[in-house]
Amino acid sequence: EKFDDMIDKEMLQTTIAIEQAANRLAEILKGSKSNQSGFQLEVNEKLLDSCNNLMMKIRILIEKSKILQKEIVDQGKGTSSIKDFYKKHNRWTEGLISAAKAVGFGANILVDAADNVVNGQGKFEELVVCAQEIAASTAQLVAASKVKAAAGSLNLIQMSEASKGVSEATGLVVASAKSGAERMDEMELFDFTKLTLHQAKRKEMDSQIKVLELESNLEKERRRLAELRKIHYQLDEDLE
Structure with a gap:
């Protein structure tokens, strides 16, 4: 009976998690600039920039998701209340909540991995896995929204475009991580x-x-x- 409150709460918490992740990335980059230089700083800056870009794309996706979700509820509830709509479609609602949770959780794990890599305590491969997990979580969120969205919905189209942005940003994180790993190996080999x-x-x-x-x-x-x-x-x- 409190599904509407739960969805609003999870979407808000996910948005907050993305904001916190972006702020942490800014702090990590600031620390990297003060403690590192040259080759290592160049690698870490590129890596953190790609992670920050991914956070921006996820933030856009979450906002588009909230707009589409409101449209779905407004069109589907008819004369019933919002609570009744969520209660009637409880499995869909639970899927939406689960996907939102996964996105927020994935963002924090990604930042932890980036922090460890920049400080020389983590592996680039861990960052790749985290980015791919976030992409999977956002895809789950899009899939959950598509189930109830009206065919040809402009908001659905915009959310799908935002999802493509997340996928492209994920690719950049993966590419930056792999490139960084190769360059750091070269540095250790020839320095x-x-x-x-x-x-x-x-x-x-x-x-x-x-x-x-x-x-x-x-x-x-x-x-x-x-x-x-x-x-x-x-x-x-x-x-x-």
């Missing part, structure tokens, strides 16, 4: 600026040993390939 003379010599010897091992393994694999080809040809001849 020798802090090495002492002894450490540099040790790493040089280790690298020479690695090269010799790889060359040896490559030569063995080439011989193995040659033998396999020889056997292949012989088996072909025997079969013929």
Whole structure:
């Protein structure tokens, strides 16, 4: 009987969660600029910008969802009350509430993951998973709204466009995370600026040993390939 209050509450809480996530991202970026520089700062700025862009797109989607939801209720309730409409369509209402909760929860988890990555305590892969989970949650919200929306509804079209914006923003987060991971790996692999003379010599010897091992393994694999080809040809001849 309180479904209408629950939906309003969840939508409001989701909006607040998105706002808080955006504010946290701004604080993380501010801290990154004060504590980091150069290559690392460039990677983190790009990553946080993509996350912030995703929050903006989600905020737009939530607003469009609220407008469409009001239209659905106004058209569907007829002479009955809003409470009666939600009670009659309780499964749809529960789906809408569940989707809104998932979006807000996903936003906070995404920011936690971004914070950990920027501080060197998390993995870029975790951020990718979080972004994809948010995309799935917003898709659930759109699907729940489409079930009751009128065909050709302008508000539904606008919500679908907002959903596409979320998908594109999610793609940017994923791309930024993957690119950042690759660049950070390169930095760790080739950054020798802090090495002492002894450490540099040790790493040089280790690298020479690695090269010799790889060359040896490559030569063995080439011989193995040659033998396999020889056997292949012989088996072909025997079969013929």
